[in-house]
Amino acid sequence: MTTVETATGTAKTMVLNMGPQHPSTHGVLRILLELDGETVVKAVPDLGYLHTGIEKSCEDKTYSQVITLTDRIDYLSPLGNNLVYCLAVEKLLGLEAPKRAQYIRVLMVELQRISSHLVWLGTHALDLGAMTVFLYCFREREEILKIFEMFSGQRMMTSYIRIGGIALEPPAGWRQAVERFLKMMPSRIDEYETLLTENRIWMGRTKGVGCISAEDAVALSMTGPTLRAAGIPYDNRKLFPYSSYEEFEFNVPTRTDSDCFGRYMVRVAEMRESLKIIRQALDKISNEGPIRAEAPGIVPPPREKMKTEMEALIYHFKIFTEGFSPAPGEAFVTIESPRGELGCFVASDGSPKPLRVHFRAPSYINLQALPKLIEGQLISDVIACIGTIDIVLGEVDR
Amino acid sequence: MSENTNQSANVVVEHLRAWNPKAVAEVIQFRGETTIVVPRELLRGAAERCREDATLQFNLLTDATCVDRFPLEPRFEMNYHLVSIPRRDKIRLRVRLFGGDPVVDSLLPVWPGANWLEREVFDLFGIRFTGHTDLRRILLPDDWEGHPLRRDYPVEGFRDVPSTGALFRKSTP
Numbered sequence: 022m023t024t025v026e027t028a029t030g031t032a033k034t035m036v037l038n039m040g041p042q043h044p045s046t047h048g049v050l051r052i053l054l055e056l057d058g059e060t061v062v063k064a065v066p067d068l069g070y071l072h073t074g075i076e077k078s079c080e081d082k083t084y085s086q087v088i089t090l091t092d093r094i095d096y097l098s099p100l101g102n103n104l105v106y107c108l109a110v111e112k113l114l115g116l117e118a119p120k121r122a123q124y125i126r127v128l129m130v131e132l133q134r135i136s137s138h139l140v141w142l143g144t145h146a147l148d149l150g151a152m153t154v155f156l157y158c159f160r161e162r163e164e165i166l167k168i169f170e171m172f173s174g175q176r177m178m179t180s181y182i183r184i185g186g187i188a189l190e191p192p193a194g195w196r197q198a199v200e201r202f203l204k205m206m207p208s209r210i211d212e213y214e215t216l217l218t219e220n221r222i223w224m225g226r227t228k229g230v231g232c233i234s235a236e237d238a239v240a241l242s243m244t245g246p247t248l249r250a251a252g253i254p255y256d257n258r259k260l261f262p263y264s265s266y267e268e269f270e271f272n273v274p275t276r277t278d279s280d281c282f283g284r285y286m287v288r289v290a291e292m293r294e295s296l297k298i299i300r301q302a303l304d305k306i307s308n309e310g311p312i313r314a315e316a317p318g319i320v321p322p323p324r325e326k327m328k329t330e331m332e333a334l335i336y337h338f339k340i341f342t343e344g345f346s347p348a349p350g351e352a353f354v355t356i357e358s359p360r361g362e363l364g365c366f367v368a369s370d371g372s373p374k375p376l377r378v379h380f381r382a383p384s385y386i387n388l389q390a391l392p393k394l395i396e397g398q399l400i401s402d403v404i405a406c407i408g409t410i411d412i413v414l415g416e417v418d419r
Numbered sequence: 420m421s422e423n424t425n426q427s428a429n430v431v432v433e434h435l436r437a438w439n440p441k442a443v444a445e446v447i448q449f450r451g452e453t454t455i456v457v458p459r460e461l462l463r464g465a466a467e468r469c470r471e472d473a474t475l476q477f478n479l480l481t482d483a484t485c486v487d488r489f490p491l492e493p494r495f496e497m498n499y500h501l502v503s504i505p506r507r508d509k510i511r512l513r514v515r516l517f518g519g520d521p522v523v524d525s526l527l528p529v530w531p532g533a534n535w536l537e538r539e540v541f542d543l544f545g546i547r548f549t550g551h552t553d554l555r556r557i558l559l560p561d562d563w564e565g566h567p568l569r570r571d572y573p574v575e576g577f578r579d580v581p582s583t584g585a586l587f588r589k590s591t592p
Contacts, residue, residue, distance in 0.1 A: 078574065080570075242536070351454070355481065376488070381484075
């Protein structure tokens with residue numbers, strides 16, 4: 022507690038414990054707030070409540086087994102986590118997935134980006150008192166989850182992207198399902214914008230709240246929509262393309278206002294860009310073609326081959342019992358997840374289990390800018406700021 | 420592609436060597452990624468060069484993480500992943516540390532974003548960063564014993580969990 026000067030004389034500050042069970046933290050995050058009346062003097066985030074030691078667990082699994090753990094890091098974007106891990110292992114092995122698999126990967130992660138932004142928009146609006154948007158967003162997210170279920174059999178923990186390709190051939194009727202979604206979605210985004218963009222209350226709660234300069238944002242290692250709202254068009258899909266993103270045409274939306282409203286506008290524009298990418302992916306994905314790379318001993322053989330060829334059966338057996346051993350070395354791959362730059366660092370010592378798997382979690386690193394965003398602001402703005410950083414506590418604590 | 424990465428890596432190596440002939444101990448090329456091994460005492464200086472130099476412009480410290488190669492020595496490798504947004508370039512700086520003296524200069528004065536990255540490494544590996552103003556545990560409770568991501572820390576059975584009693588007892592008293 023410290024003494025502060027106010028208009029009416031000196032006063033004592035108060036320490037308020039926000040969380041760990043506060044609904045607006047979308048998980049379990051505790052923030053110690055030092056308050057002067059309603060103004061935040063100092064904020065200290067306290068995390069680790071969801072720490073499950075995923076990186077340690079990875080060291081005790083074979084390379085293929087780790088994929089199921091990656092689903093659980095950022096549970097709003099499991100496909101993105103699958104992708105970054107598989108890309109890192111593929112880089113370590115010097116392996117490349119076939120083009121068709123790469124396009125299907127792009128399709129899936131872009132659908133994931135929309136679904137993640139929908140959860141963000143819905144819950145963020147709910148935090149700020151707009152309940153209708155929440156219901157609308159979850160209605161559309163359900164459609165995306167149905168598509169995921171079609172492809173992988175799972176709504177959330179998909180484990181669909183595998184080392185060297187993808188798990189399954191796209192199911193019958195997948196094109197129609199994605200087409201239906203593409204037809205429906207643009208008008209639904211308009212609907213959210215009608216409810217929010219020019220809404221007086223929404224503007225009042227978000228405009229000019231939680232500003233950060235571009236220099237500060239880069240210095241604090243912020244990435245993703247938060248950085249793009251500060252005017253820096255840093256997007257891994259454009260700067261360091263992976264999975265054939267260089268063949269897709271899309272824009273990187275940026276804003277210069279760098280407040281909560283700007284971040285909202287960037288994310289809404291990103292959803293529209295993702296729709297464009299999905300449309301192009303739909304045209305690029307052929308009906309036939311390999312979905313997994315030819316890499317005996319690393320990529321499991323097709324079921325039919327396994328039943329008829331002895332070598333295939335041996336490889337199948339070896340992959341699922343002892344795994345495979347990449348050459349000693351390290352690989353670091355970054356992708357653009359809905360929350361920012363998601364990185365995966367994999368180090369191999371030549372054994373079938375990784376020496377080290379590390380995830381560069383964008384929400385963890387973006388969250389460290391929170392005190393900078395909220396100090397000097399009102400306590401109600403804290404909620405808006407936590408919302409627009411878009412944290413997923415599973416990813417923050419890992 | 421690999422030619423380009425080699426060229427850009429050469430630029431970084433040349434600039435660091437021009438700043439201090441001892442700054443580059445080793446250059447490792449693997450799968451198109453360049454790692455520059457820097458002597459421990461020159462890390463902060465080299466990082467400052469990378470950030471401030473007008474031709475390098477590594478303005479974003481994207482990640483900092485550690486690898487434990489126990490029982491080899493030097494067992495710890497600190498890896499810093501730098502990105503230059505204006506130049507579209509990436510580089511990895513590496514420092515090797517001995518298990519008996521896992522101390523390295525903090526990069527907090529160079530990039531404020533190093534704060535939580537270094538706290539995480541301190542928490543999980545027990546590496547100490549000199550010059551870090553707020554070096555506390557971040558993911559684990561303050562009273563946790565040991566550093567779980569070290570290779571000599573077992574995945575399970577590190578100690579008894581009091582609430583489960585004899586049911587899950589792994590270690591002998």
